[in-house]
Amino acid sequence: xxxxxxxxxxxxxxxxxxxxxxxxxxxxxxxxxxxxxxxxxxxxxxxxxxxxxxxxxxxxxxxxxxxxxxxxxxxxxxxxxxxxxxxxxxxxxxxxxxxxxxxxxxxxxxxxxx
Amino acid sequence: xxxxxxxxxxxxxxxxxxxxxxxxxxxxxxxxxxxxxxxxxxxxxxxxxxxxxxxxxxxxxxxxxxxxxxxxxxxxxxxxxxxxxxxxxxxxxxxxxxxxxxxxxxxxxxxxxxx
Numbered sequence: 001x002x003x004x005x006x007x008x009x010x011x012x013x014x015x016x017x018x019x020x021x022x023x024x025x026x027x028x029x030x031x032x033x034x035x036x037x038x039x040x041x042x043x044x045x046x047x048x049x050x051x052x053x054x055x056x057x058x059x060x061x062x063x064x065x066x067x068x069x070x071x072x073x074x075x076x077x078x079x080x081x082x083x084x085x086x087x088x089x090x091x092x093x094x095x096x097x098x099x100x101x102x103x104x105x106x107x108x109x110x111x112x113x114x
Numbered sequence: 115x116x117x118x119x120x121x122x123x124x125x126x127x128x129x130x131x132x133x134x135x136x137x138x139x140x141x142x143x144x145x146x147x148x149x150x151x152x153x154x155x156x157x158x159x160x161x162x163x164x165x166x167x168x169x170x171x172x173x174x175x176x177x178x179x180x181x182x183x184x185x186x187x188x189x190x191x192x193x194x195x196x197x198x199x200x201x202x203x204x205x206x207x208x209x210x211x212x213x214x215x216x217x218x219x220x221x222x223x224x225x226x227x228x229x
Contacts, residue, residue: 004157031215043158043204043219056216091157095215101146101165101208103217105158 002026004106006092012112013082021077021109023092031095032075033103034067036060036088043091049075082113116141116207120220128228129197135190135223137179137205145207147188148217149179152202161203164188165210175199200227 005024013019025032034046048055049067066078075094079086089110093103117140127133139145146165150158162173169181179190188205202224206217 033216035217042221043206043217045216045218048216058216093158101210101215102148102160102163103215104160105150107157 004092004094004104006090006106006109008109009107010110010112012114015084015113016081019079019082019111021079021090021092021111023075023077023106024073025075025092025094026096026104027073029094029096029104031055031097031103032067032069033093033095034077035091035093035105037091037108038085038088046077046090079111082111084113087111087113116145116209116218118205118207118218118220120205120223122223123221124224124226126226126228127195130194132193133191133195133199133225135203135205135225137188137190137220139186139188139205139207141186141207141209144210146210147179147181148206148208149173149177149188149190150204150206150219152204152222154201158204161190195225195227197227197229199225201225 007022032049035043037043047057047061064080068076089108091108092106095103119138148163149161151161162171164171164181172178177192202222204222205220
């Protein structure tokens with residue numbers, strides 16, 4: 001069964017450093033998402049992406065964040081200058097098309113900012 | 115704007131007992147409703163969803179949920195739980211009217227099944 005994959009599974013970085021989290025959505029899916037889950041808190045929407053542009057973003061997704069689909073398979077989340085409060089589990093998700101409402105989630109990348 | 119409330123942060127239950135995990139939502143427009151499960155150190159897996167039609171929906175692993183529009187609820191049930199059902203369960207909504215498709219999650223309910 002096709003699945004969303006994410007790399008790395010864990011990342012430790014120093015405050016102020018840039019990080020790139022990578023995701024490979026399910027092939028032929030058209031809609032892509034990033035969510036995050038701070039330890040002990042709810043899963044929060046960050047951004048949605050369709051047709052090579054951002055469809056919607058949350059208040060959390062400020063200028064320090066960016067997303068990109070550099071080729072036909074990868075979908076990346078970049079945090080330009082990490083802060084301590086960016087420590088969280090980051091989930092990528094993808095959805096097939098307009099008629100399919102199910103988002104399929106990857107296993108997540110646990111980011112720790114020191 | 116939508117919101118989701120999962121009143122029970124933890125639900126302990128013995129194996130083979132029935133369980134209900136509660137979910138209430140708030141929205142000014144029609145919604146789609148979802149239950150996701152998160153096993154330890156894993157991502158989110160879809161259990162079931164309500165889009166339209168029959169208000170009783172059946173999902174994987176013997177779970178079912180009932181959409182109650184008047185009570186704005188979407189409670190998850192299983193008649194007999196197994197040890198392997200121990201996990202975190204998240205209720206989520208998305209807007210079906212404007213179809214903005216971002217998922218709004220509740221805070222989660224940790225189901226702990228004891229032998």
